[in-house]
Amino acid sequence: MKITVNQVPQEGLYLEEKIKPAELDLETELIKFRSDLLVKTHIYRITNALTVELNIEAIMCANCSRCLDEFEWEFKKDVQLNFPLDISTAFIDLDPDIREEVILDYPIKPLCKIDCKGLCVKCGKNKNEGGCNCGFT
Numbered sequence: 001m002k003i004t005v006n007q008v009p010q011e012g013l014y015l016e017e018k019i020k021p022a023e024l025d026l027e028t029e030l031i032k033f034r035s036d037l038l039v040k041t042h043i044y045r046i047t048n049a050l051t052v053e054l055n056i057e058a059i060m061c062a063n064c065s066r067c068l069d070e071f072e073w074e075f076k077k078d079v080q081l082n083f084p085l086d087i088s089t090a091f092i093d094l095d096p097d098i099r100e101e102v103i104l105d106y107p108i109k110p111l112c113k114i115d116c117k118g119l120c121v122k123c124g125k126n127k128n129e130g131g132c133n134c135g136f137t
Ligand SMILES: [Zn+2]
Pocket: 064, 065, 066, 067, 068, 069, 111, 112, 113, 116, 117, 118
């Protein structure tokens, strides 16, 4: 997502863009995407700077680090960025900042739910689905 500085009017500018996760190299071993990123942007220009309010949304998925089940969640983030401007600034490319803001919020140990019971260490049954028959508690 690129902003052409001299196209930002006095009253501000609203931009909305869908970005493919692959374009920003967002998927990792752990974190996958079920949707494009939806980025809504309000841009305001003050004398020597641009203020950019970003609203980022996507559906992500991962395997739970305890029970290994795949699950998905809605990622949402609001962030405000400031870009100082000088006479030579014609464009501002938001992509590196968008990428960084998304990756900063990746869970280190994804959990399908906060109290996921995980797998039985003996028989491997998913304990979220009830007790297992192996007798191990
Ligand atoms: Zn789980």
